[in-house]
Amino acid sequence: MVLTLMSVPCVGADQYKIGVVDPNRVVELSPQYEAAGKALQVEVEERERNLRQQQEQITILQRKLERDSALMSESEMQRLQNDIRSRTRKLKYAQDEFQEDVALRQNELRTKLAKQVREVVVELAKEQGIDLVITEGLVYYSPRMDISDLVIERLKRDSSNK
Known part of the structure; x- marks a missing residue:
């Protein structure tokens, strides 16, 4: 239907000039996309490192519990188990929050880039x-x-002017 309308000139008007944009290609090849990806990666790395450290601390405590439980008093063992449970809960919460934050940040960057495009x-x-x-x-x-x-060339030009 659209093709038929495009080929028929309107009264008093020349034929229309039509352009097509491949948004996926434009986004993937734009320097803004690359810069946003790098910026997000920097933001993510620090939090990932923190989460890994928390996991490593839990693992160390679990090994200690397994290794030393026979030598511990009941109250020491209970305290260590509670500490492990508490840290595991906090880590799970932090991981969930991290995933939500990354998704939100990706969406913000995508929206900003879509507006620029x-x-x-x-x-x-x-x-x-x-x-x-x-x-x-x-x-x-x-x-x-x-x-x-x-569009890609213009985005590159705009990126280099900033």
């Missing part, structure tokens, strides 16, 4: 005199209609 697409469409830009859910389009490379 949308702004560049609108800017390019206006500069190139493109009447309609289509994205996602396409069955076929001619490569000559694809403006993804132009």
